[in-house]
Amino acid sequence: MGVFVFLPLVLPVTAWPIVRLAEQHLHPRGAARLLTVVGGLLAVCSTLCLVLLMVVGTAQLPGNPLPDGWSDPEVRAAVPHEKYVGEVSIGALLAVLVAWSLAVAGHFRVRRRAHRSLAGLPDAELAVLPDAAPYAYALPGDSGRRGRVVVSTAMLDHLDADERRVLIAHEQAHLAARHHRFLLLTRLAARANPLLSPLRNAVTYSAERWADEEAAREVGSRRTVARAVAKAALVTRRAHASAPPAFAEPGPVPRRVAALLAPEPPARSWPPTGTAAGLAAWVAAAGTAASALSALIAAAALTAILIAATPL
Amino acid sequence: MGRRKDETGGAAVTQGRKHGRQSPSPPHGHRRAQGELEALILSALREAPAPVTAGWVQEHLGMEFAYTTVMTILTRLHTKGVVSRERDGRAFAWRATSDEAGLAALRMRRVLDSESDRGAVLARFVTGLSSDDELLLRGLLRETAEGSAEGPEE
Numbered sequence: 222m223g224v225f226v227f228l229p230l231v232l233p234v235t236a237w238p239i240v241r242l243a244e245q246h247l248h249p250r251g252a253a254r255l256l257t258v259v260g261g262l263l264a265v266c267s268t269l270c271l272v273l274l275m276v277v278g279t280a281q282l283p284g285n286p287l288p289d290g291w292s293d294p295e296v297r298a299a300v301p302h303e304k305y306v307g308e309v310s311i312g313a314l315l316a317v318l319v320a321w322s323l324a325v326a327g328h329f330r331v332r333r334r335a336h337r338s339l340a341g342l343p344d345a346e347l348a349v350l351p352d353a354a355p356y357a358y359a360l361p362g363d364s365g366r367r368g369r370v371v372v373s374t375a376m377l378d379h380l381d382a383d384e385r386r387v388l389i390a391h392e393q394a395h396l397a398a399r400h401h402r403f404l405l406l407t408r409l410a411a412r413a414n415p416l417l418s419p420l421r422n423a424v425t426y427s428a429e430r431w432a433d434e435e436a437a438r439e440v441g442s443r444r445t446v447a448r449a450v451a452k453a454a455l456v457t458r459r460a461h462a463s464a465p466p467a468f469a470e471p472g473p474v475p476r477r478v479a480a481l482l483a484p485e486p487p488a489r490s491w492p493p494t495g496t497a498a499g500l501a502a503w504v505a506a507a508g509t510a511a512s513a514l515s516a517l518i519a520a521a522a523l524t525a526i527l528i529a530a531t532p533l
Numbered sequence: 534m535g536r537r538k539d540e541t542g543g544a545a546v547t548q549g550r551k552h553g554r555q556s557p558s559p560p561h562g563h564r565r566a567q568g569e570l571e572a573l574i575l576s577a578l579r580e581a582p583a584p585v586t587a588g589w590v591q592e593h594l595g596m597e598f599a600y601t602t603v604m605t606i607l608t609r610l611h612t613k614g615v616v617s618r619e620r621d622g623r624a625f626a627w628r629a630t631s632d633e634a635g636l637a638a639l640r641m642r643r644v645l646d647s648e649s650d651r652g653a654v655l656a657r658f659v660t661g662l663s664s665d666d667e668l669l670l671r672g673l674l675r676e677t678a679e680g681s682a683e684g685p686e687e
Contacts (some may be wrong), residue, residue: 269578272553327648331651337569340569340572341573341576341636342634348637356658357576358655358657371655373638400656404656447673448674449588451670451674454660454670455662455674457661472663475669475670482676
């Protein structure tokens, strides 16, 4: 089989072009969903591949609990440098498992702690906290507690009535569409294979854009949403001296505002086939599909070899 | 000393005195989360007509918590700056200086400040800006202002 078996580990790279295209040409709702599914699939393939490499690579080590058939020379021939690769995969797999547990534990710890902080407040969806730091976020529900929109008074003070409606509608959209699941899934995918990190960032961005569009529909004015996002970002910026380092391209907030000042993206938008964008989209889609498929095939082939070698 | 002995176990709500100190920890099994307990005790203080003792709070909450528990939570609330205390004879008289929302805000701040994972869980309205972003954003904001001044939106 040769190097073919390593494909699932590196093929996530082929998803990069579709990340850009989906961000540019799909409605954020579609982009978030598509990229989450693609990211999840590629992460599963990549992890499965690691497991199989580890199994094949370590089957011949004395004292392992695996079936004897798995250490047959034919099985080992499927993976180049199987001994070395097997040992490396053990480490990689352990690293992935640890990273996953940390991410999941962290996710639920933040949710639990945030909910506990709100104990004693009236059980309303909107929680306004008297705080001089401007912030606003959606806190997903946790063990029987409803999801909540948490806003600081400092944030509300900087917005007018319409902009406040935008803010709340935006956070409610996060809760209603359960965006935290998208964020957690793509986060786990990026931990399974660091090559999937661009997908994660794109899903985070698309979820924000999605909530922006929902807020625009709710309030009936894209311009008001753009203004609310820009004002909120500027007051938050003033409050936090440490901003992330400047990137070559504009950060997510200016892109969101620019997108809101542009016309609404059509709900079902795939660029027309005739255009350059359309062509690029199809090529990228085909590439991603092919890579996902070959990742699956590689994983399936290794599995099949192992099953064939398993003494019944 | 004699006075304290007399009052030990006294069920009457007596302001300005400490009592029930020796009462054993109630045998209830359920553990409340710290945050709930803080909120509960703060709201008890807010219901009090005047500064009250820890013993009063304990009584007010139906003797559900040990005196030491109440004291611990009161001290913690004091550290957070949401209650004040003044000497009243041998005991402290406690008073709420903030409401439940203020307490929640303090606690939430701590969560936000301490958790590096927060961004991955809490979908925040806006994220940080680089200085280039800020310039760009100010330009866009001017654009929205001009747009809305020129005519009706959309």
